[in-house]
Amino acid sequence: MRTYIPVIRASFMVGLIYRFGFIFSIIGNIVYLGVAYYLWKSIYGSATTLNGLTFNETFLYVGLGSSIFILLKTYADWLIHHEIQQGTIAVYLTKPINYQLYALSTNFGAMLMNLATITIPTALMLIFVFHVKVAPGAGLFLFPISLFMAFLISFSFDFLVGLMSFYSESVWGISTTKEIIITVLSGALIPLQFFPAAIQKVLFWLPFQAIYHTPLMMITKADLGLQTFLPMLLVQLGWTIALFILSRLFYNQAIKVLRIAGG
Amino acid sequence: MSLIHIQNLNKHFKVLNRREGLGGAIRDLFSGSYRTVEAVSGISFDIEAGEIVGYIGPNGAGKSTTIKMMTGILKPTSGVIEVNGLAPYGNRIKQAQIMGVVFGQRTQLWWDLPVIESFNILKEIYKVDQKTFDKHMGMFNDLVGLNALYMQQARTLSLGQRMLCDIAASFLHNPQVVFLDEPTIGLDISVKAKIRSLIKTLNEERNTTIILTTHDLGDVEALCHRIIIIDKGKILYDGDIKKVNALFGAYRTIKVQINNFNPTTIESLNNKLTERFGKDHGILVAETEEFWSDVTIDQARTPLSDVLGLVMSSFSVNDVRIVEISMENVVQQVYDGALG
Secondary structure: OOOOHHHHHHHHHHHHHOHHHHHHHHHHHHHHHHHHHHHHHHHHOOOOEEOOEEHHHHHHHHHHHHHHHHHOOOOHHHHHHHHHHHOOHHHHHOOOOOHHHHHHHHHHHHHHHHHHHHHHHHHHHHHHOOOOOOOOOOHHHHHHHHHHHHHHHHHHHHHHHHHHHHOOOOOHHHHHHHHHHHHHHOOOOOOHHHOOHHHHHHHHOOOOOOOOHHHHHHHHOHHHOHHHHHHHHHHHHHHHHHHHHHHHHHHHHHHHHHHHHOO | OOOEEEEEEEEEEEEEOOOOHHHHHHHHHOOOOEEEEEEEEEEEEEEOOOOEEEEEOOOOOOHHHHHHHHOOOOOOOEEEEEEOOEOOOOOHHHHHOOEEEEEOOOOOOOOOOEHHHHHHHHHHHOOOOHHHHHHHHHHHHHHHOHHHHOOOEHHHOOHHHHHHHHHHHHHOOOOOEEEEEOOOOOOOHHHHHHHHHHHHHHHHHHOOEEEEEEOOHHHHHHHOOEEEEEEOOEEEEEEEHHHHHHHHOOEEEEEEEEOOOOOOHHHHHHHHHHHHHOOOOOOEEEEOOOOEEEEEEEOOOOOHHHHHHHHHHHOOEEEEEEEEOOHHHHHHHHHOOOOO
């Protein structure tokens, strides 16, 4: 662990150096929040609830969802792609570190940077500018745990896509496809409650909703209680472990190819 | 026991036979036609602790492939390779602790961060204690004045500064062996000299074994006692540099463009040299291009500065160039049996 803490720190510092980037991210996010506010306002019209969600809950879900979307956007797939294509990965292979954990640490640092500069300001804006209300409940305590697992799942997806660079020259198409699938099926764009019930049942078992829907439900429906959240958390934990192991296996395989076929 | 032991080492790559044009590229998608490239074939050598070995050869000779096998990045196709008694491949993390590596074309510094942060990260990665760290950092500063660079972002460093930092970083954890792959590539003479003296001092003070691959014969001349020449995956020569020195080290060609060049210039140049250095001066004078006279000397016999001084004072000179013998030329001469 001692090895990777400085890597997390360094990655956080890189974020600080490019401090102007987040100003644009925040401006973009404000615009998005404004658009989402009026869009959902008109969808609701005079209705108090749609699919079991009040306007307040939906807007909290969508607004916080967009900031978590930026939070988890650490571009690990592009970074890994770049390191493989440029051959910089050879430099890491000559050091006594595990590349998967190294990449994870780098991304964790970047995520912390996003958290401090984008997610928290957006959350404050939701509360003080748009006056959304958060109902107290068990979900609020589970949210950080759920968010951390969401980060790990999102990283594993990115890491897997990045590793495809060993086999495919361009990672653009794969990365874009991944983005679209995750955005739609995870509930990042529209709350999953708005999907048909049958699809919701299938999505529950897929890893995508574990990235956005699960942590977001902990906030928007914080009062639902443990009997609702526990199965969600268990599915999330299952995917966190499964995808982490899968990406480790894929990494070992890819490295073996590199070492036999040359870089 | 030697620090690095390599015996009958081979590395073969399977390469797809590519065809020409768009049609060819499409057919390649379904092609199962491979050819084997023998990047390294049947090399053997032993390197003792504390040696600086020059590992040289032309482009594509197999130098980098060998380095990558020694550092555990590539798996050998066959043969024995041991560093400090262990195979690098398969013991990568353990072996990485006793090795330092610099790839001249790539940096191990964190590109966006001040240089000092890279050293701090490396300190933790290699688990260097604070006392050793401070001692080494002090030494790097004494040797090349690195303190002045520590607060600069790595990407704002010049190529030479970056290389000095990279080399220092590779010695931070006191490795037993350091691999330097083209450390002076693209650098000007004064920076090269700085880098050479840094390498030499680090080797002397720590008794670190250094494997140096380079294109620049000047590096080898300045640093190594032993030289291994490789070409087309095979070792052409392995031994004392003194023998090879005769081929490239001592010879320099001074190219001078003399004003008012006329057919008697070469003759009068020859006369002046005989006058100064005696009849057996061993200096070759020839007109190669128009108005250019080539004066090829063996520095072991006649100092370059003396000859240059004589030429400059005797003639009105428009332009001067001093040329070293090239790597390709050396390899060719070795093939031709120059080393016996």
